[in-house]
Amino acid sequence: MTDISYVKTERHESLPPPKSEVGIIHWLRSNLFSTWYNSIGTVAVLYLFYLVVPPLVDWALISPVWDAQSNQDCRFEGAGACWGFIGARINLFFYGFYDMENYWRPTLVGLMLLFLAIPILFEQVPRKVASGGFALFALFWAIWAIGGIGTVASLNLAVAAGVFLFLAAVAIASYLKAPRSACAIAVVAAFPWLSVSLLYGPLNVESLQSGFGIAIYAILLIGGGALGLWSRQRRDALGTMVGFLLAYAALVIIYMSWGMDLTVQPTNTFGGLMLTLVLSVVAIGVSLPLGIVLALGRRAHTMPAVQMLCIGFIELVRAVPLITILFMAQFMLPLFLPEGVNFDNVVRALVGVSMFASAYMAEVVRGGLQAIPKGQFEAADSLGLNFFLKMRLIILPQALKIVIPGIVSTFIGLFKDTSLVSIIGLMDLLLIAKSSVTDSKWLGLEHEAYFFIALIYFVFCFGMSRYSIYLERKLHTGHKR
Template sequence: MKSLSAELAGRPIVPTVSSGAFTDKVRQTVKLLFGTPLNAILTIVFGAVLFAVVPPMFRWFVLDAVLFDPDPNACRAASGACWSFIYAKSGQLLFGIYPFDERWRPALVCVLIIALLAWSVRPASWTPRLLQLWIAALALVGWLMGGGLGLAPVPTSSWGGLPVTLILTVVAIGVAFPIGVLLALARRSTTMPAMRIIAVAFIEGIRGLPLLSILFVASIMLPLFLPDYLLPDKFVRALVALTLFASAYLAEVIRGGLQAVPSGQYEAAEALGLSFWRTQRLVILPQAIRVAIPALANTIIVMIKNTSLVLVVGLFDLISSGKAALADPAWPSPAAETFLFIGAIFFALSFSFARFSDFLERRGHIGY
């Protein structure tokens, strides 16, 4: 016995899966899918739809697709997707009409913004230095995209693609959030009626207009009322329009979070002798923002996709770059593949932020 125990003690313990547990899981799955007549019908219908749709889609996406062949005639002869168009036109799709020899600059801007966004989601990075880092990074982005100080100047009319989408999203939301907080506080104010009226008029006025009309006013009507030396660049005007639009919606979301904070929190802060701004900064706003995280995330994701509307005022975002690439007569204009590629980029941005908001919800759960 002693030698047997010693021999067994030297062997690694291999976990085994109970056949009973596996059988129970199978039974639970079958019950879930076919436990009731309605579930059985839905399972059969959904399975039939998958069987009818998935094989042809896989054949079009992969088996019959042209992947890396640079010859446009290969796409014309193929019955599947023309992914070689995406490969050949990737520079134009991602960077629009930016000068070809200078495309390393928008590529570096994309890497810089995405890397900084990834760094910013770490709780350890949430310090005052993060704001300073973002300000320095955005200044570097402006220099890289616009040129000067040793780089060839490139006007904003030549900017396009993914950098435009990222810059519009980051700057518009980053500036709109503190404006939205101030608007929400002003709208709830009981001691400053003038500020409350201004905040209500701004929020309701912006929310009552579609974003397209605001972009048209900023890009088309504003030049009619201002002289050229006072007129901002078209890119700046579109950025301001997006910022104002986002701030109005964020203000209402934050106001909802403020209303959800129990009145006892205000009373406790007042009992401690905290001033209004210290009460808001240390007590109220942290709780209100945690409560409003799902609605804030939804608003920000909508704004990410709203940046595509700048194409109507002549800015080359991702969709405009895709349309410009499709205009090449040498290729068979694979629109489906192009917009699937663009949609995948928007989905990656939106999905990543949605997962970040889920993390914030779990981390900041306060029970009400």
């Protein structure tokens, strides 16, 4: 037997990796100093940081003036940003020239929007949590409103009850596991009018001034409802739709003209972040359905005339700058309408921005439609689905899902583009910032004002883009390797 004592009988303990391959040194070497030009780059960037970051931090966080009565308070040696100015004018930045007594109205609309949006945006929020949130919100609102009646002059029982009913209905519908589409339809049908009434107040509907007009609307409401119910029993889809739509339209007009008896807030008092949000939310809400219609029209190969109209609209709008469309809404809309018919400035801007966004949205949706294989269309046809059912059940759910990132980035663009309305004189966030520094009390504080609103815009846009990335990840699980 040969001697094999030189062979190890036990396993050698693993050695630690070389120092240069682990830990901070390795990280530094591989990420910051891997080559000579990377090292130069690192040093250059660090020097840049050294130049920019400390003064910026000092200006914004270490030595700013947090409390100021006028710009004189911020003018001393070594003073940083004059945040006292933002603090003093914060209401202006958020609400514009809206009546201070009525600030609760836009705030309430914003809160409702937030509560409605969260369960739609994040599907993993459990229904019970969503409905519980709404119920709590409704409860708080009821307590606040009941406590507020008598103290807040403009708040009345109708408003308190109306908003409470809406919130409670959403909470109950969501708890009863009503189909998501039913909830969405309820919200879409009720929320806009409630918001308009809360933000603006009663609309002046001339046809409702006379007894004859009221009678007509009443007939429309009752007759439409009856026609809808009767047609529904006869399973006549067209009659049902027409009947209920008539009744709904009459109801909306009556409701808007009543407006819960709130005081009217003229739209020229809208301003700041509130106006920016109103513009973008409305434009988003209008541009998505309109964009889908335009995209479908553009792909309607059997109807060349419809196709031509849609292509013409989309390409014309996409080829010109938004500012010319806003100018058009400003200067040409009054020429296009009969004498005496006049639109509010904010509505005009809304028309312009929505038209612009619809054209872009149409192109995004078209991209999604083109990505759906022809077999899907044929399969839907062979099942005997008509055009609307085919689109609603088969094509659009797939097509829209594909282009969600594109839709969100259109929204981001739209949100940024609302700043252009400042050029035609609407007091949006940008114009508020621009004009608030021309106040003799606060002269020369451009840096603070612009920095502040840039931050607001950034938070909204960056939030939306992160959300789009989150959605993309969630929807792409099927393709992950």
